[in-house]
Amino acid sequence: MVLKDARPFGPATGLSCRECGTVYELGPIFACSECFGPLEVAYDFGEVRRQDIESGPTNIWRYRALLPVPADVASKPNLQPGWTKLVKADNLAAELGLRSLHVKDDSGNPTHSFKDRVVSIAVEAARTFGFHTLSCSSTGNLAGAVGAAAARAGLDSCVFIPANLEEAKITMAAVYGGRLVGIDGTYDEVNRFCSELIGDELGEKWGFVNVNLRPYYAEGSKTLAYEIAEQLGWRLPDQIVIPIASGSQLTKIDKGFRELIKLGLVEDKPYRVFGAQAEGCSPVSAAFKAGQDVVRPVKPDTIAKSLAIGNPADGPYVLDIARRTGGAVEDVDDREIVEAIRLLARTEGVFAETAGGVTVGVLHKLVRNGVLDPEAETVVLNTGDGLKTLDAVAAEARPTAVIRPSLEAFRTAFAN
Amino acid sequence: MVLKDARPFGPATGLSCRECGTVYELGPIFACSECFGPLEVAYDFGEVRRQDIESGPTNIWRYRALLPVPADVASKPNLQPGWTKLVKADNLAAELGLRSLHVKDDSGNPTHSFKDRVVSIAVEAARTFGFHTLSCSSTGNLAGAVGAAAARAGLDSCVFIPANLEEAKITMAAVYGGRLVGIDGTYDEVNRFCSELIGDELGEKWGFVNVNLRPYYAEGSKTLAYEIAEQLGWRLPDQIVIPIASGSQLTKIDKGFRELIKLGLVEDKPYRVFGAQAEGCSPVSAAFKAGQDVVRPVKPDTIAKSLAIGNPADGPYVLDIARRTGGAVEDVDDREIVEAIRLLARTEGVFAETAGGVTVGVLHKLVRNGVLDPEAETVVLNTGDGLKTLDAVAAEARPTAVIRPSLEAFRTAFAN
Missing domain, CATH: 3.40.50.1100 (Rossmann fold)
Structure with missing residues (x-):
């Protein structure tokens, strides 16, 4: 895979296995082929100064020198989360x-929710790897974060949810206009299905933020x-x-x-x-x-x-x-x-x-x-x-009283 | 009324009638006694420099030199809205x-919602005037903003809503623990009731953010x-x-x-x-x-x-x-x-x-x-x-498809 930017992952130098320490090149992988341990991002930060951070934008990109993102990340279309x-x-x-x-x-x-932080890092990785679709399985916060982030970034999205999710969560997940697929099954079945999809040609060029992009995502x-x-x-x-x-x-x-x-x-x-x-x-x-x-x-x-x-x-x-x-x-x-x-x-x-x-x-x-x-x-x-x-x-956050619109009624309720 | 702070309203100098220009002292009044026109805050700003604003906090208090609030407003407990x-x-x-x-x-x-901006200014005025209760009539956003702002500021609150409001809005309005009073009547009747209450001894020491505190509130x-x-x-x-x-x-x-x-x-x-x-x-x-x-x-x-x-x-x-x-x-x-x-x-x-x-x-x-x-x-x-x-x-933000958890089912849906 040819990367367009000289340092698309900024200070990141590779992925290292949290269990056995084996080091891999930066890529859309998430498990060690030696021991199946989880991979995480390794860095060479060089010098990072407080004043450089403080003069940055009021969002997570003020810390771009500490994240696996390109130096110009703040100028790209993304949700600019953080600095809450x-x-x-x-x-x-x-x-x-x-x-x-x-x-x-x-x-x-x-x-x-905090999911905007992690998804925003995953979006940058997806761009770099040439993925056209952002995906995840979710029961709520992540679905909205992925849908919104993909919309702003100009990526397609395909979010998988259990079909029997609460109506309000379905609305939130669907409003950003990406594909929203209800799965007849439990959340665990949705997850297993996503793992199958990653291995299939259907899922080629797809970035599952919390699976094949997980090492980047988690850094958020x-x-x-x-x-x-x-x-x-x-x-x-x-x-x-x-x-x-x-x-x-x-x-x-x-x-x-x-x-x-x-x-x-x-x-x-x-x-x-x-x-x-x-x-x-x-x-x-x-x-x-x-x-x-x-x-x-x-x-x-x-x-x-x-x-x-x-x-x-x-x-x-x-x-x-x-x-x-x-x-x-x-x-x-x-x-x-x-x-x-x-x-x-x-x-x-x-x-x-x-x-x-x-x-x-x-x-x-x-x-x-x-x-x-x-x-x-x-x-x-x-x-x-x-x-x-x-x-x-x-059930508990209820009105303290319901009254007719009169001072007398209020006085009576107020006296109690 | 004795004001504790030398300049509790910062650069504000008085209230002036938007219709006839009559000027009043800063107080909990909202209508001109000459012509019944609305009152608004008048200022003497002096010099205000960009760098003073830019070095301020990342919320509305960076503009405190342009608002009817004391110079130390940012250090008081409030919701710190703005800089969205x-x-x-x-x-x-x-x-x-x-x-x-x-x-x-x-x-x-x-x-x-933007209501946090206006309510936060009203909270400062309420403190200055010695009001112990923050109040309003509302059908939604304002109720939440008043409830939250009063909670943080350590003021009591009493919010009036039509009793037949949607359940979700009632929950939001009630969760901050202030008094929430449902009125059997329309929103107009709720409003009329609040006007009566302001004139009554029951409403003494109450700051209705959008009535007797309106000139300050609106400046937000x-x-x-x-x-x-x-x-x-x-x-x-x-x-x-x-x-x-x-x-x-x-x-x-x-x-x-x-x-x-x-x-x-x-x-x-x-x-x-x-x-x-x-x-x-x-x-x-x-x-x-x-x-x-x-x-x-x-x-x-x-x-x-x-x-x-x-x-x-x-x-x-x-x-x-x-x-x-x-x-x-x-x-x-x-x-x-x-x-x-x-x-x-x-x-x-x-x-x-x-x-x-x-x-x-x-x-x-x-x-x-x-x-x-x-x-x-x-x-x-x-x-x-x-x-x-x-x-x-x-009704419109719905799943694009509902399928069984299998690649075959996804392929079929995907092909359409």
């Missing part, structure tokens, strides 16, 4: 008894680490609470922090990484608590559908990181998730999707159990938007 | 035959003008298409452009302002086309509910501005609104609410009719988020 708010959450901190708390609120992304989550550090004033937090679906995001945030230390962009200091799962899909939390290295797959049953991956590929790496940094992995039940969504909305005006309910709920639980240090600087992630999971809170 | 994307819309431009088009996409605000829309100019490289667009509900936003964007010229922050050049309405609520468009100065109220019937104000208070000012700048006011029907939402999503990956369908639809119509100059630099506003008006496109 790091909300100083004094009200929530007071309620939980924490000294310093920030919420990294990724609902501010173009399609209102590093930008969460970069932004948090820069927005704290080029400082790492002491403690961070991150949701776990496949576990990829957590491992990449850790990778991002370590890169910043290595490059001298932040002071080298310890930080503790905490993983958050829903009780109804908590294989990593279960393994952590049992002191095991192996993650035993489960059948998900939780309202936090965007985290409902029963067999998380990066689970073992998450366990390593939580143990190495002195963190933990914890879970909360659906009841606690709903309460946490409402707590965050009531204290900070941030309406999170269920995944944000999981992280805030786990934060709360870790404080209650004395696992988190209430004096340490803490960051909690909200990776999606409450508008996409309205059903979770619909 | 100005999307270079090359795909849409090509489709419509325009040389240069940008979409100012306010769906990126914290509660996903100026930030759209400032951001567009700065994001274009400190330049005014040649043509801009703005939605009309009450008409306030359009008049404030015009005011913002004129301020920038007066302060020497942009070159003085002509610009044309175009107003956009839904055909089912088009009193300003009708007056414009009939060459009249008076706007005759209508009973709204359109899917663009966030623009459905049948008796727009600022209608006559909108007519003045459209005529003075060589612009126009145009309307599109519900069918065209839906098509425009889908067009914008398909070409730029931006999922707009119905109000964005109105502006993009009107843009399209004005190009078709030869009213807009296709060679001139054009900006169109999207003021809200498609996730809030999913019903508008639900």
Whole structure:
């Protein structure tokens, strides 16, 4: 494959196997042919200076020198995600008894979830590899992110979903005008079908963002680490609470922090990484608590559908990181998730999707159990938007009163 | 009333009547006691420099020197709205035959509509006046913006809605934990009730953002003008298409452009302002086309509910501005609104609410009719988020196919 640009992947030098270290040329591959381990992007960064980053655009491309993208990426048509708010959450901190708390609120992304970060990197890889169609299997956030990103980039898209998905999610996935294919089957069957398609001539020239483009795609989550550090004033937090679906995001945030230390962009200091799962899909939390290295797959049953991956590929790496940094992995039940969504909305005006309910709920639980240090600087992630999971809170977020339009009626209701 | 801060309203010097020019002290008043005309904020800006703005935060507070807010506003707890994307819309431009088009996409605000801008200014005024409760009547976007802003600011809130509002909107309005009062009646009855409440002791110390705080609130829309100019490289667009509900936003964007010229922050050049309405609520468009100065109220019937104000208070000012700048006011029907939402999503990956369908639809119509100059630099506003008006496109945004999970089934569907 001939690459048009001299350095279409910027500082990236190759793909290396996370298990055996074998190095490959940059290409649309995702598994080691020696040991079947996952591949990830390796870099030669050279010097990267704070002022170069600070003078960049207010989106993830300010970190282009740390990502597998070309130097002119910011001028190409893409969704320009990132640089979302790091909300100083004094009200929530007071309620939980924490000294310093920030919420990294990724609902501010173009399609209102962190998926815009990872998909935008995948789009650049797709362009470079000459793929004409962007694809994925999805049950929600990813479908919208892929549809929107492909539309802006001028690529075709073909998104696969379980046919019995909620109507609202189908609308969101279809509105960007790409192909949307409902599959009569479970999400697992959709995934298996996609794997077949990649091996078939039908899927030639297709970039499946979370399969054959996964090594590039996954790097997008590093930008969460970069932004948090820069927005704290080029400082790492002491403690961070991150949701776990496949576990990829957590491992990449850790990778991002370590890169910043290595490059001298932040002071080298310890930080503790905490993983958050829903009780109804908590294989990593279960393994952590049992002191095991192996993650035993489960059948998900939780309202936090965007985290409902029963067999998380990066689970073992998450366990390593939580143990190495002195963190933990914890879970909360659906009841606690709903309460946490409402707590965050009531204290900070941030309406999170269920995944944000999981992280805030786990934060709360870790404080209650004395696992988190209430004096340490803490960051909690909200990776999606409450508008996409309205059903979770619909039964409880109700009018306080319904009255006739008269002062007397209001006075009566008001007196209660 | 004793104000705590020496200059709680920053550069604002008073309130002046837009009709007779009578000047009042800054206070929670909104109508001229001489002529009942609307009051608006008057300023003494002094010198304002580009570099001071550019070194400010990436939200509306970078323009604090041009707003009725204290100098330290950015450090107070608020939603920090603004600095939303100005999307270079090359795909849409090509489709419509325009040389240069940008979409100012306010769906990126914290509660996903431009209302966060205006409410954030009202919150500061409420604090200054010692109000403890933030209130409004609303059928959607404003309710969420007020609930969220009050939560973050530590104010109580009490939002009034028609009791028969769609369930999704009720959930959104209630999740922030303030009081949400359903009124058995139409939106007009809700409004009349709020007017009564302001005059009653029950409503003492209450800031109704769009009534007794309206002069401050409305100024928030100026930030759209400032951001567009700065994001274009400190330049005014040649043509801009703005939605009309009450008409306030359009008049404030015009005011913002004129301020920038007066302060020497942009070159003085002509610009044309175009107003956009839904055909089912088009009193300003009708007056414009009939060459009249008076706007005759209508009973709204359109899917663009966030623009459905049948008796727009600022209608006559909108007519003045459209005529003075060589612009126009145009309307599109519900069918065209839906098509425009889908067009914008398909070409730029931006999922707009119905109000964005109105502006993009009107843009399209004005190009078709030869009213807009296709060679001139054009900006169109999207003021809200498609996730809030999913019903508008639900019937058409459907899967392209539903198949069994097999390559054969996909091949069959694919061949068609």
